[in-house]
Amino acid sequence: AQTVTQSQPEMSVQEAETVTLSCTYDTSESDYYLFWYKQPPSRQMILVIRQEAYKQQNATENRFSVNFQKAAKSFSLKISDSQLGDAAMYFCAYRSTGNQFYFGTGTSLTVIP
Amino acid sequence: GAVVSQHPSRVICKSGTSVKIECRSLDFQATTMFWYRQFPKKSLMLMATSNEGSKATYEQGVEKDKFLINHASLTLSTLTVTSAHPEDSSFYICSARDRGPLNTEAFFGQGTRLTVV
Numbered sequence: 136a137q138t139v140t141q142s143q144p145e146m147s148v149q150e151a152e153t154v155t156l157s158c159t160y161d162t163s164e165s166d167y168y169l170f171w172y173k174q175p176p177s178r179q180m181i182l183v184i185r186q187e188a189y190k191q192q193n194a195t196e197n198r199f200s201v202n203f204q205k206a207a208k209s210f211s212l213k214i215s216d217s218q219l220g221d222a223a224m225y226f227c228a229y230r231s232t233g234n235q236f237y238f239g240t241g242t243s244l245t246v247i248p
Numbered sequence: 249g250a251v252v253s254q255h256p257s258r259v260i261c262k263s264g265t266s267v268k269i270e271c272r273s274l275d276f277q278a279t280t281m282f283w284y285r286q287f288p289k290k291s292l293m294l295m296a297t298s299n300e301g302s303k304a305t306y307e308q309g310v311e312k313d314k315f316l317i318n319h320a321s322l323t324l325s326t327l328t329v330t331s332a333h334p335e336d337s338s339f340y341i342c343s344a345r346d347r348g349p350l351n352t353e354a355f356f357g358q359g360t361r362l363t364v365v
Contacts (some may be wrong), residue, residue: 170353178339180292180356226291234280234345236354238292 137162139229141239148217149247155202156212156242158227168230169203171212174241175223183225186210214244222246251275252344254357261332261364269327269360271342278344281325282354283317286339298325332364 138161148154171183186194186203202211227239251274261267284292296306304317316328343354
């Protein structure tokens with residue numbers, strides 16, 4: 136089974152600064168998708184960004200970007216110009232070829248005004 | 249688009265009773281739905297994958313007779329927690345995959361907080 140590891144249970148960032156959340160995964164598959172989801176206190180899971188494994192170019196969505204290192208099986212999320220609304224739990228997720236999603240243990244992000 | 253509605257959002261039941269949770273894709277057809285369980289400040293644990301018109305596939309360690317899953321249509325999957333016990337209290341989340349162009353990602357319901365007393 137695939138495993139997803141997030142080694143930072145908690146992170147904090149000053150408003151307007153940049154923060155990077157780490158994620159590593161283990162798989163024997165060559166074609167897969169990786170995601171970052173945000174879970175605010177409402178518990179609703181919100182898609183932040185998606186990366187196809189076959190694409191070498193790192194995905195970017197406005198202030199959010201990833202550093203995808205396929206050989207190292209690393210998929211970090213960079214949040215630029217952090218805002219108070221970015222405070223949430225962030226989950227890294229792996230989608231297998233069988234279409235199951237596997238989640239990391241999450242990183243709780245605090246944004247300091 | 250791509251809205252998943254989960255109902256109820258909160259439910260309290262007595263030990264020994266059964267509880268049904270519904271997961272609906274409102275504006276797309278979902279051939280596959282997933283059910284997760286999330287403990288406080290923990291990750292989402294995949295419980296089972298529900299395929300329309302066929303039996304659900306359960307993850308290792310998940311009791312299929314305890315957590316009954318039915319996916320009778322392309323827009324509805326249900327999870328029934330049978331003979332609930334206090335240890336079943338948790339937050340349950342469903343997600344659905346669009347079988348159309350957006351099928352690379354899953355869309356999540358709002359979750360259901362189950363409390364068994």
